[in-house]
Amino acid sequence: MQKVHAFIRKTILTIVDAFYPLFRKFMPLQTFRYAACGGVNMLLDIAIFSYAYNYLAAKEIVYIGPFVLKPYVFAFIISFIISFPIGFYLSRYVVWQQTETKKRIQVFRYFLVVAACIGLNYLLLNIFVQVLHWWPTISKIVTSVFVVLFSYLTQRNFSFKAVDNNNEADKN
Numbered sequence: 001m002q003k004v005h006a007f008i009r010k011t012i013l014t015i016v017d018a019f020y021p022l023f024r025k026f027m028p029l030q031t032f033r034y035a036a037c038g039g040v041n042m043l044l045d046i047a048i049f050s051y052a053y054n055y056l057a058a059k060e061i062v063y064i065g066p067f068v069l070k071p072y073v074f075a076f077i078i079s080f081i082i083s084f085p086i087g088f089y090l091s092r093y094v095v096w097q098q099t100e101t102k103k104r105i106q107v108f109r110y111f112l113v114v115a116a117c118i119g120l121n122y123l124l125l126n127i128f129v130q131v132l133h134w135w136p137t138i139s140k141i142v143t144s145v146f147v148v149l150f151s152y153l154t155q156r157n158f159s160f161k162a163v164d165n166n167n168e169a170d171k172n
Helices: 002-018 029-056 071-095 103-131 136-159 165-171
Strands: 062-064 067-069
Touching: 002 029, 002 071, 029 071, 029 136, 062 071, 067 071, 071 103, 071 136, 103 136
Parallel strands: none
Antiparallel strands: 062 067
């Protein structure tokens, strides 16, 4: 399994870093990696959302046991189930490599941020669809922009915060 992980990680880094020279003047490597990985994961999330909304739910109310879900909420759940583990993998092993925080702490922090993102997603989707009467897929795209900005700032400063070796040295 370690060989598969190493191969996947190396392949992703090679592909992402190949495009970095085009953006070097505009952003540091880590920000570019976040934008590239987050952008691909966001596009995957939107594609899955759109497919689940239009074809799995067929734009109709979804009944799962005792639960009744609006089609866009159902589509959000399906897209989240797939994009969450992919996003964590990319964040941990491609974007935020310099952190020394233990994996279990990172997963917990990542989950907290993602939970906040779920709340933000749900709130904004409902505002855009029910209050502003926007189309659900357009609402998902606009919502994703806000959620990605929130996620970047919180992941950088909370979940995968880099260890500041200068401050550690000052404490000793």
